[in-house]
Amino acid sequence: MKQFIAFVKKEFYHIFRDRRTMLILLGMPVVQIILFGFAITTEVRNVRMGVLDPSNDEITRKIIDRLDASEYFNVTSLYHTPKEVEKAFGKGDIDMAIVFTDRFTDRLYTGEACVQLIADATDPNMATTQTNYASGVIAAAGKELLPPGINTAGLTPDIKLLYNPQMKSAYNFVPGVMGLILMLICAMMTSISIVREKETGTMEVLLVSPMKPLFIILAKAVPYFVLSFVNLITILLLSVFVLNVPIAGSLFWLVVVSLLFIFVSLALGLLFSSITRTQVAAMLASGLVLLMPTMILSGMIFPIESMPLFLQWISDIIPARWYIQAIRKLMIEGVSVVFVVKEIGILSLMAVVLITISFKKFKHRLA
Structure with a gap:
């Protein structure tokens, strides 16, 4: 019995000493209850x-x-x-x-x-x-x-x-699923891939090669850019031929906006890789910063106008919100690209800011 109690104490000590575990155990429920309690609502407001x-x-x-x-x-x-x-x-x-x-x-x-x-x-x-x-x-x-x-x-x-007189739900969730998949593939997987190199010590081996660190990081990001583009094409094909959701607007601008969003997501992945040292930390950061806010606060499922004002402010800094908003206009409403200039401008600004911060911090960490 004493050995059992000793092992129980040891496990408690391990948990208390691990800040990431404590954050998951204590911080995640707080974040979830706040987001689900305030954002998930079927009421009509504003x-x-x-x-x-x-x-x-x-x-x-x-x-x-x-x-x-x-x-x-x-x-x-x-x-x-x-x-x-x-x-x-x-x-x-x-x-x-x-x-x-x-x-x-x-x-x-x-x-x-x-x-x-x-x-x-x-x-x-x-x-x-x-x-x-x-x-x-x-x-x-x-x-x-x-x-x-x-x-x-x-x-x-x-x-x-x-725009949707038949009241098909696919018209609503297809743009949201596009934003969620592209965000997770680009940001989460890119950050984990690079952090894995840092965690195992192989990133230092790559950095001593003749290639500049900037090109090493870009080389690791390119495959995810290509995979995300393939995912985009797959989603569009399934939307049109399986779900019968037409592309009412310009396919060219739809792809352009999607590529811009992919670039923003890759920049986010690089930022996570620069501020984390382990894959667990990268997964935690991706889950907290990307997964839940993208699903709940981006307008993917629930209307932003019905949320409290402080959650609406948070949604303004979520890239998926502006991407989903632009895709709904281009794909479902079929409007001209003139009506999505605001969304394109915000995503472009996010791309410049994120990529600048990411590369500066990354070179500082691995110099």
Whole structure:
């Protein structure tokens, strides 16, 4: 019994002395409970709504005020033509639009009034939830605003779903899976491969060769770049021919943005390899910094707008967020590359910053 207790004590000592193990045991649950508790939610919050109201009468204004006053919707823009609404969806300025017929109040009494809700269905589950919430607010407002005996059929919204009218879930998860796979293949595997060389002592052998350290690191990163490109082609082929998800936009710009994201992911892998000394540490860093935030905070599964403000700030520095956002626009919505300039600019900036820091720290560590 004494030997058993001695071994138990010894194991405790090993765990307490290993900071990485302590971080996994104590730090990981804290991170998970915070992320899952705040980010994973099916509630609708802060939906950006545009309004097309040619009548601009008392009832339509009160309905718009009710929507804006609710915790679910923020009326951000007023439009005058359907083309303006279409352009706003293309730019990503709004998530939903409400459209009233002209002379809405007068036509309510004749039964000719109509209200339409237009939602971005690239995320079909969220689009359904948003339209259901808005329909409930409109119906409740109609009961309060209209006198008894008036037909409220004109306040039953006509639902229009953009980009994904069939409500196929594949339209939503394919861009997210692309971002997750490319990130993990490039960043995680690259960092582990280089750290393995450092851990076994063979990296020093490579560094004394005539080749410069910069080219040694690039030579180790190139295979993962090629494999990631193969993965990209495979995902696109499966998406089109198996999942029936069409590439509505430019295939050329889709590939260009994907290659840029692969470069950003490789730079992240080099950064992890420069700040870690063991494969366990590299796996831990990759899991904490890449896997969970990419799945939860990138907009892959859950809408960023529904998260608390501090988690939205964190999502801004996650490369996968901007890549998934750009791919949804190019692949699903089929918009011009002009509408993804912001995402391309942010990814380019991340690539420059990460690759600069990575190479400087790497040469400093292995000089």
